[in-house]
Amino acid sequence: MYRIEEHNNEDILVEEPSADYGYTYADYLQWKIEERIELFKGRILKLSAPNRIHQHVSGALYLVIANYLKNKKCKVYSAPFDVRLPIHNRKKDNEVTTVVQPDICVICDETKLDDRGCCGAPDLVIEILSPGNSQKEVRLKFEIYEEAGVKEYWLVHPVEQTLIVYSLHENAFAGGKMYAPGDMLNSTSIEGLSVNISEIFENL
Numbered sequence: 009m010y011r012i013e014e015h016n017n018e019d020i021l022v023e024e025p026s027a028d029y030g031y032t033y034a035d036y037l038q039w040k041i042e043e044r045i046e047l048f049k050g051r052i053l054k055l056s057a058p059n060r061i062h063q064h065v066s067g068a069l070y071l072v073i074a075n076y077l078k079n080k081k082c083k084v085y086s087a088p089f090d091v092r093l094p095i096h097n098r099k100k101d102n103e104v105t106t107v108v109q110p111d112i113c114v115i116c117d118e119t120k121l122d123d124r125g126c127c128g129a130p131d132l133v134i135e136i137l138s139p140g141n142s143q144k145e146v147r148l149k150f151e152i153y154e155e156a157g158v159k160e161y162w163l164v165h166p167v168e169q170t171l172i173v174y175s176l177h178e179n180a181f182a183g184g185k186m187y188a189p190g191d192m193l194n195s196t197s198i199e200g201l202s203v204n205i206s207e208i209f210e211n212l
Contacts, residue, residue, distance in 0.1 A: 030049075030050035030105065031047055031051075031052065031105070032047075032050065032101065032102050032104060033092055033102070033103075033107055036107055037101065043055070044087075044109060046108045046109055047106055047108075048108075048148055048152060049105050049106055049152075050105040050106075053145060053148075056138060056140030058111075058138055059138055062111075062136050062138045062166060064211075064212055065164060065166045065209065066086060066087075066111050066112065066136050068207065068208045068209075069112055069134060069136075069164070069203070069208055070084065070086050072203055072204075072208075073112065073114065073198075073201065073203075076198075076200070076201050076202075077114070077198075077201075081116055081118070082114050082115065082116040082131065082198060083115055083116075083118075083121065084113070084114045085112070085113055085115070085125075085126070086112050087109045087110060087111050087112075088109050089109060089125055089126070090108075090124060090125035091108050091109065091110060091113060091125060091126045091130060092125065092126065092127045093106040093108065093129060093152065093156040094106075094127065094128070099127055104127075106152060108152065110130070110133045110134060110135060111134055111135055111136045111164075112133075112134040112136075113126070113132065113134070114130055114131050114132040115128075116131045116198070117131075128156075129153075129156040129157040129158045129159075131158075131197045131198060132158070132159065132160045132161075132162070132197050132198055133161050134161075135161075135163055135164065136164040136166060137163070137165050137166065137167075146163070150174075153181075154174075154176070154179075157176065157179070158176065159176050159196070159197040160174070160176070160195060160196050160197035160198075161173070161174040161175075161181060164208075166209070166212070169189055170186050170188050171187045171188075171193065171205060171208070172185065172187075173193065173196075175196045175197070189205050189206040189209055190205065190206060191205045192204055193205060
């Protein structure tokens with residue numbers, strides 16, 4: 009696959025990565041691709057641009073979490089923010105084959121943070137669904153976060169105004185409890201963090 013790129017006032021053909029090849033984080037760092045992408049076990053997934061409602065909900069959630077974590081050990085980050093998920097402690101750039109950009113994530117272990125993002129499973133990951141998200145993508149992310157050891161996973165449905173929480177127990181996500189406006193969500197991984205679901209979806 010090729011695209012046209014201007015270089016020294018000349019148009020040149022530049023090879024783009026193929027979606028069928030097994031790539032690593034080392035490859036990922038070399039690419040100059042306008043679209044946001046993620047790596048799922050070496051395969052490329054191009055991310056669709058978030059719509060207005062997605063961004064509204066993301067901003068509301070981030071604000072609640074950031075305000076709670078102010079002056080606390082845990083840190084919250086919003087996309088685009090690279091999270092490398094190594095398998096079996098294989099952390100070198102040419103060994104990591106999964107790089108994701110969660111809509112929001114919270115990391116409490118500061119040793120996982122570096123100038124390029126996070127290397128290791130966040131304590132909390134939040135993904136907000138958009139119309140462009142496929143069922144395959146949703147299923148793959150669920151499996152990847154579960155396998156990586158993410159302690160808590162929130163899946164937000166802005167159109168339905170619901171939020172589903174999965175908690176890791178014995179290396180598998182359990183629960184799948186649904187929250188809706190009027191409910192109060194108490195995080196299982198971030199002690200003391202509470203979210204009023206009504207506030208997240210108001211003024212959409």
